[in-house]
Each structure stands twice: as C-alpha cells, then as structure tokens.
Amino acid sequence: QVHLVESGGDLVQPGGSLRLSCAASGSISSIYAMGWHRQAPGKQRELVATMMNGGTINYSGSVKGRFAISRGNAENTVYLQMNSLKPEDTAVYYCYSATKTGVYWGQGTQVTVSS
Numbered sequence: 001q002v003h004l005v006e007s008g009g010d011l012v013q014p015g016g017s018l019r020l021s022c023a024a025s026g027s028i029s030s031i032y033a034m035g036w037h038r039q040a041p042g043k044q045r046e047l048v049a050t051m052m053n054g055g056t057i058n059y060s061g062s063v064k065g066r067f068a069i070s071r072g073n074a075e076n077t078v079y080l081q082m083n084s085l086k087p088e089d090t091a092v093y094y095c096y097s098a099t100k101t102g103v104y105w106g107q108g109t110q111v112t113v114s115s
Contacts, residue, residue: 002026002104006095009109012085016113020080022095022106030099034071034078038091038111048093049080063089085113 008020024031035050035058049059049069057069068081078095090113095106 002028002031002097002099004095004097004104004106006093006106006109009093009111011112011114013115014085014087014113016085017081017083018085018111020082020093020095020109020111022078024076024078024097024104027099027101028074028076030101031075031097032100033098034075035069035096035098036078036080036093037096038089038093039108040088040091043091045094051078082111085111087113089113 003025004022006022010018012018033050033052036048037045038048039045047060048063049067051057051069051071066084070079092108092110094108097104
C-alpha cells in the first residue's frame, strides 16, 4: 500500500505559476513511477506528466514546454512546476504512484486559473 498526499493547489491568474508537491509513504520501495493526472469539470481524467525511476519523462502535449515534473532525491516525492498557466489548466490534479501491485492515487488538489 502507498499513501499519497498532494499540496500546492491554489487560485492563480492566467500566465502565473504554481508548484504542486506529492509525498508518498508506505511501500515506497515498490514504486517504479510517479506522476500527475488532472480532471476538469465534465471531462475525463487525463495524464499530465509521468516520471519513471530511471528518469524517463512523458508529458501530455497540452502541457509540454510549460510544465516540468521532477522527483525528490529519495524518489518518494514528485513535483509539478506549472508555468504560463491557462484557464484550461483548471482542474483537480491527482498524484499517482505505480507499483508492481497496482496504482495508487492521492486525494487531489484544486488548481484554478482565472482572472
């Protein structure tokens, strides 16, 4: 079992920046990837970014060049630096961790981009 806690969501103006954080606890030695999904009102949950333990990174096309994912030194934390935010980035952002026994999700953190 892996428990995930996100933080950093907020209300920000278009063009602004936010940094989301996610800390994992529990069976962290079994984690081989961590990342972020998001879900906007009335839409399906979508991948934002993911990072494997070996450093391989994958971004959604809609955030590439604006968002940056990183992992902490202990690899039980994951961050999402979000720059040049747009109103369409408004969503609940969910941290996830992938292990050999399954995928675990955080409770989500709200990001609202509005003037």
